Amino acid sequence: xxxxxxxxxxxIPVLAEIFREYxxxxxxxxxxxxxxxxxxGSLYHFFPGGKEEMATAVxxxxxxxxxxxxxxxxxxxxxPAAAIGAMCRAVSDYFHSGCRICVVGAFALDNVRDRFAxxxxxxxxxxxxxxxxxxxxxxxxxxxxxxxxxxxVANIQGALVLARALDDxxxxxxxxxxxxxxxx
Amino acid sequence: xxxxxxxxxxxIPVLAEIFREYxxxxxxxxxxxxxxxxxxGSLYHFFPGGKEEMATAVxxxxxxxxxxxxxxxxxxxxxPAAAIGAMCRAVSDYFHSGCRICVVGAFALDNVRDRFAxxxxxxxxxxxxxxxxxxxxxxxxxxxxxxxxxxxVANIQGALVLARALDDxxxxxxxxxxxxxxxx
DNA sequence: CATGGTTTGTACTGATCGGTAAAGTCTGTA
DNA sequence: TACAGACTTTACCGATCAGTACAAACCATG
Numbered sequence: 001x002x003x004x005x006x007x008x009x010x011x012i013p014v015l016a017e018i019f020r021e022y023x024x025x026x027x028x029x030x031x032x033x034x035x036x037x038x039x040x041g042s043l044y045h046f047f048p049g050g051k052e053e054m055a056t057a058v059x060x061x062x063x064x065x066x067x068x069x070x071x072x073x074x075x076x077x078x079x080p081a082a083a084i085g086a087m088c089r090a091v092s093d094y095f096h097s098g099c100r101i102c103v104v105g106a107f108a109l110d111n112v113r114d115r116f117a118x119x120x121x122x123x124x125x126x127x128x129x130x131x132x133x134x135x136x137x138x139x140x141x142x143x144x145x146x147x148x149x150x151x152x153v154a155n156i157q158g159a160l161v162l163a164r165a166l167d168d169x170x171x172x173x174x175x176x177x178x179x180x181x182x183x184x
Numbered sequence: 185x186x187x188x189x190x191x192x193x194x195x196i197p198v199l200a201e202i203f204r205e206y207x208x209x210x211x212x213x214x215x216x217x218x219x220x221x222x223x224x225g226s227l228y229h230f231f232p233g234g235k236e237e238m239a240t241a242v243x244x245x246x247x248x249x250x251x252x253x254x255x256x257x258x259x260x261x262x263x264p265a266a267a268i269g270a271m272c273r274a275v276s277d278y279f280h281s282g283c284r285i286c287v288v289g290a291f292a293l294d295n296v297r298d299r300f301a302x303x304x305x306x307x308x309x310x311x312x313x314x315x316x317x318x319x320x321x322x323x324x325x326x327x328x329x330x331x332x333x334x335x336x337v338a339n340i341q342g343a344l345v346l347a348r349a350l351d352d353x354x355x356x357x358x359x360x361x362x363x364x365x366x367x368x
Numbered sequence: 369c370a371t372g373g374t375t376t377g378t379a380c381t382g383a384t385c386g387g388t389a390a391a392g393t394c395t396g397t398a
Numbered sequence: 399t400a401c402a403g404a405c406t407t408t409a410c411c412g413a414t415c416a417g418t419a420c421a422a423a424c425c426a427t428g
Contacts, residue, residue, distance in 0.1 A: 025209045026295040029416060040417080041376050050417065101293055108349035109290040111210040117351065124349045147358070150346070151339070154359055158342025162334070165292035165308045167301070174331070175338055213386060224387080225406050234387065 008046045008057075011036055016058045020103050024055055024112045052115065055107075059119040062103060065094075066123070071130035080137035081184055087131070088180040091156060098163035098172025105157045127153050135183070152179055192230045192241075195220055200242045204287050208239055208296045236299065239291075243303040246287060249278075250307070255314035264321035265368055271315070272364040275340060282347035282356025289341045311337050319367070336363055 014036050018027050029051070033039060038046075047053040070087050077083035095102065104123045107116055131149035136142055159175030198220050202211050213224060213235070220227070231237040254271050261267035279286065288307045291300055315333035320326055343359030 022295045023209070023293075025207070028414080030414080039377050041378080041420095044417075045375060105345050105349070106293040108345050109207075109285060109293055111206045113348065120349045121351065124346055147362075150355060151359065151362060154342035154346045154355070155335070155339055156342065157345040158338035158340065161289050161292050161341040161345065162308055162338045164297065165289070165304045167305065171334060171338070175335065178331075178335060212384080214384080223407055225389095225408080228387075229405060 011038070011046060012057050012061045015054050016061060016103060019055060019058055020101050020106070023106060023110060024051070025110070027051070055112075055116065056119070058103065059107075059116060059123070063119065063123060063126075066127065071126050074130040074134035077134070080134045084131075084134050084138070084183050085180065087134075088176055088183070092173070092176050095160060095172065096169075098160065098169035101164060102157060102160050105160060124153060138184075148183070152183065155179055195222070195230060196241050196245045199238050200245060200287060203239060203242055204285050204290070207290060207294060208235070209294070211235070239296075239300065240303070242287065243291075243300060243307070247303065247307060247310075250311065255310050258314040258318035261318070264318045268315070268318050268322070268367050269364065271318075272360055272367070276357070276360050279344060279356065280353075282344065282353035285348060286341060286344050289344060308337060322368075332367070336367065339363055 015032065018032055018035050022028075022031060029040060029043065032043065032051075032054070036043070043054075044050065047057065049056070069090050073083040074080070074087060094100070104120055107113060108120050108124075113120060128146070128149045131152060132142075132145040135145035135148055140148060155175060156179065159172045162175075163169055163172035199216070202216055202219050206212075206215055213227065216227060216235075216238070217223060222230075227238075228234065231241065233240070253274050257267040258264070258271060278284070288304055291297060292304050292308075297304060312330070312333045315336060316326075316329040319329035319332055324332060339359060340363065343356045346359075347353055347356040
């Protein structure tokens with residue numbers, strides 16, 4: 001009756017896509033079961049904490065991805081300008097040029113924000129902090145760097161909202177081009 | 185058993201606040217009943233279409249507010265710089281300096297986007313268009329005006345996301361100051 | 369082939385969802 | 399005072415929700 005094919009780690013990206021598409025409340029166990037192909041038993045076997053644990057795992061997965069691909073290079077690269085350019089490209093890729101939504105941003109506006117407040121705050125605080133360090137290394141004064149980093153992160157999130165609202169990915173692409181030009 | 189005190193129009197701002205706080209899906213009829221003090225019968229008397237009609241009414245109410253207070257002045261004012269400054273102040277007030285969320289933006293990121301796609305698109309398209317006209321009147325070239333308007337609207341939305349995520353209204357205030365400085 | 373822990377399918381629970389039905393109470397008009 | 403329509407209360411509907419229980423089936427060990 002059972003096949004031991006799937007691993008917990010393999011399910012998380014699928015869950016991420018589900019939360020992205022349906023939101024936390026909209027991602028019912030029925031939907032999750034359909035999209036993952038897993039029954040309730042399997043889901044609760046891998047995530048005894050239920051939906052909340054699934055979402056936590058997704059947020060942690062996202063955090064790891066951004067830490068490895070974006071935050072750490074920004075903080076530690078010897079070539080900060082290259083790291084900033086790489087961030088812009090990575091972000092554009094990650095959000096599929098505006099077709100994809102930021103789960104963390106969506107959670108922040110949702111009424112589930114309080115439940116995941118820590119992870120949401122970390123995501124944005126780390127991003128702002130890492131980018132500010134990168135900008136300092138390219139010659140910006142500390143205050144100015146933090147300000148510009150905050151503006152940039154907000155701009156990316158706003159562009160995702162606007163692109164989705166106007167149903168026009170080009171909005172996001174234009175925003176990323178403006179951002180890259182201003183940062184470098 | 186009944187009192188004819190409430191008017192439909194009086195309920196809409198309450199509904200707006202509910203959708204702001206709970207989102208569309210999170211705003212159950214139980215919550216709506218509690219917060220409005222109205223029973224299911226009354227709610228369906230005023231809004232035969234149920235939750236969907238309530239949300240539509242809220243979106244229309246918001247559209248009217250922005251049209252009167254922001255879009256039209258931007259498009260028609262003889263003093264465009266003053267209209268832009270007024271927009272910044274009105275926006276800051278409207279969003280309670282970052283403590284309040286944009287319902288339309290939240291809907292755009294939610295999985296209910298498709299249901300209200302028209303109203304959501306209108307809200308942002310009208311804003312961008314009106315601001316672009318205002319910016320043209322202050323001397324910007326048409327292309328540049330549209331670009332700057334789009335960036336500004338995205339910036340405001342992003343600042344709301346970030347302020348809520350970091351639980352720090354000052355993020356929004358700083359964004360609005362940057363915006364005002366750049367526009368004028 | 370046997371065994372035992374791991375993984376899975378299915379049926380179920382109680383709660384809550386959005387929405388409906390109908391009987392009741394109020395108020396303006398004449 | 400009588401009536402009509404506006405408004406409200408309450409109980410209820412089927413559907414769906416997240417989560418649980420448990421037996422069946424798997425697979426890596428012996």
